Amino acid sequence: MNEPTVITGMTVKDIRFPTSLEKQGSDAMHIAPNFSCAYVVIQTDTDLEGHGNAFTEGRGTDVVCYAITSMQKKVIGRKLSDIFNNFGTYWREITNDDQTRWIGPEKGVTHLATAAIINALWDLWAKMEGKPLWKLLVDMDAEQLVNTIDFTYMSDALTRDEALEKDMLESGHPSYTTSCGWLGYSDERITEEVTKAIAGGTTRFKMKVGKDLQDDIRRAKMFRELIGYDKIWCVDANQKWDVDEAIDWMKALAPYKPLWIEEPTSPDDILGHLKIAQALNPLGIAVATGEMCQNRVMFKQFLQANALQYCQIDACRLGGVNECIAVYLMAAKFDIPVCPHAGGVGLCELVQHYSLFDYIRCSGTLEKNRMTEYAEHLHEHMLDPVTIKDGNYMPPKVAGFIVGIKPESLRDYEYPVGPAWQKMFDQGLFERE
Numbered sequence: 001m002n003e004p005t006v007i008t009g010m011t012v013k014d015i016r017f018p019t020s021l022e023k024q025g026s027d028a029m030h031i032a033p034n035f036s037c038a039y040v041v042i043q044t045d046t047d048l049e050g051h052g053n054a055f056t057e058g059r060g061t062d063v064v065c066y067a068i069t070s071m072q073k074k075v076i077g078r079k080l081s082d083i084f085n086n087f088g089t090y091w092r093e094i095t096n097d098d099q100t101r102w103i104g105p106e107k108g109v110t111h112l113a114t115a116a117i118i119n120a121l122w123d124l125w126a127k128m129e130g131k132p133l134w135k136l137l138v139d140m141d142a143e144q145l146v147n148t149i150d151f152t153y154m155s156d157a158l159t160r161d162e163a164l165e166k167d168m169l170e171s172g173h174p175s176y177t178t179s180c181g182w183l184g185y186s187d188e189r190i191t192e193e194v195t196k197a198i199a200g201g202t203t204r205f206k207m208k209v210g211k212d213l214q215d216d217i218r219r220a221k222m223f224r225e226l227i228g229y230d231k232i233w234c235v236d237a238n239q240k241w242d243v244d245e246a247i248d249w250m251k252a253l254a255p256y257k258p259l260w261i262e263e264p265t266s267p268d269d270i271l272g273h274l275k276i277a278q279a280l281n282p283l284g285i286a287v288a289t290g291e292m293c294q295n296r297v298m299f300k301q302f303l304q305a306n307a308l309q310y311c312q313i314d315a316c317r318l319g320g321v322n323e324c325i326a327v328y329l330m331a332a333k334f335d336i337p338v339c340p341h342a343g344g345v346g347l348c349e350l351v352q353h354y355s356l357f358d359y360i361r362c363s364g365t366l367e368k369n370r371m372t373e374y375a376e377h378l379h380e381h382m383l384d385p386v387t388i389k390d391g392n393y394m395p396p397k398v399a400g401f402i403v404g405i406k407p408e409s410l411r412d413y414e415y416p417v418g419p420a421w422q423k424m425f426d427q428g429l430f431e432r433e
């Protein structure tokens with residue numbers, strides 16, 4: 001096949017899955033979410049395409065789709081060599097488009113749109129090189145890798161020269177599971193899921209908290225009885241509390257020895273996280289956050305303030321690979337482990353590449369509980385789903401940054417026209433909007 005040279009088109013679809021029916025994804029703030037994504041395909045002058053997505057939940061996916069469409073002008077007609085040879089510069093052009101930056105900049109809807117487009121470009125590049133993304137990243141020379149990064153607003157924490165120095169394979173990367181501990185699950189379902197996970201070799205778990213303190217204490221006790229104290233157990237409040245409330249609530253859960261409290265409060269409150277960390281670290285509880293941290297500038301401040309102990313980048317909330325790599329390099333400088341957020345639609349498929357990159361080329365270690373989130377939902381829709389063995393992510397071998405959803409799933413779950421949605425509307429499971 002000829003090498004593609006130019007981008008000839010870009011399409012986007014609104015894909016939603018009815019996860020709210022079984023309360024998958026439920027937490028203290030997202031009571032019954034439908035895991036969704038804006039799904040982008042970048043076409044070229046050959047058959048080779050790049051696929052990318054922005055994970056979202058339910059209504060609002062259409063807004064992200066619209067933002068992606070509005071960025072077409074910056075994508076279609078561009079030469080691939082111009083993009084890939086100067087990726088950092090192109091990333092800046094996309095994120096600082098003077099016609100759209102007012103509704104960002106570099107955050108929220110426009111950044112989700114950026115992530116979908118940028119990740120689709122990386123998928124295309126990795127396919128052109130015939131390598132899975134992680135291999136493309138670890139094989140690049142340092143100069144090439146650093147050229148993909150936009151250092152704007154970051155250079156007081158990490159310079160280009162320091163990034164070049166930071167540059168430093170095999171049996172899989174440790175995962176932890178979220179899918180046993182959704183807030184909407186009954187005790188029976190939790191017991192069933194935990195038992196199944198332990199039988200599959202899982203040793204690291206997360207449970208949702210934040211709705212009712214007494215019930216959290218009861219569920220914490222139940223969870224620990226199921227998994228014992230030799231396994232890792234984390235909790236996640238999804239931004240439910242004010243700062244002092246977070247501290248009090250977590251003191252009550254401290255006897256159950258959570259490794260971390262995730263998103264205790266507003267994802268924008270850096271000093272609030274610091275206060276929580278200062279109160280809880282002496283009890284052995286770390287603070288983790290990042291799945292809604294909007295860009296590298298926020299992460300820089302979290303790191304500079306020592307306000308988090310675990311950094312949880314999200315592959316579709318930051319502006320794609322370029323910005324995620326930038327945050328990995330900064331976190332390595334501050335010696336903070338990155339434990340990427342995953343689950344949703346396609347996030348596990350994406351972040352596994354980052355964890356390998358981190359281990360092989362960035363931090364070079366699994367110490368400090370470096371682990372990657374795993375949730376078992378929706379992988380049946382993926383063209384190349386992750387492989388988990390004995391609780392580890394096994395390195396993906398297929399070329400690309402594969403978030404590809406099967407054509408039949410794209411057809412069935414396109415919202416609201418797909419046959420699966422039409423059927424659920426007819427059955428009265430959801431209202432037509």
Ligand SMILES: C[C@H](O)[C@@H](O)CC(=O)C(=O)O
Binds near residue numbers: 030344
């Ligand atoms: C996307 C889910 O609704 C959210 O609860 C996920 C999350 O917080 C996590 O995986 O961590």
Ligand SMILES: [Mg+2]
Binds near residue numbers: 236238262263291
């Ligand atoms: Mg979370």
